[in-house]
Amino acid sequence: MVTDQLLKIIYRFVGKSKDIFINISHGSRGTTSAPISAQFICDLIDGSPPIFGKEMIKSLSPERFTE
Incomplete structure (x- = not known):
C-alpha cells in the first residue's frame, strides 16, 4: 500500500x-x-520521548484521511 x-x-x-x-x-x-x-514504535511502547515532533506524528496518523 502506498498513500x-x-x-x-x-x-x-x-x-x-x-x-x-x-x-x-x-x-x-x-x-x-x-x-x-x-x-x-519502540518509543511509543516504552514511553520514551518520540523521535518525531507533534506535526510529524499527526501527519503519520491514518486520521489525516478524515480531516
Missing part, C-alpha cells in the same frame, strides 16, 4: 486487551524508512 501523499502510516490502536501498532505504506523507500519508523 497518495507518499507518507507512511504509523499508528497505535489501543484496545481492551493489547495495543496494536501498524507501520505501513513505505513503498519503494521501505528499506530506509522502516528502521526509523520502528524506533518511533
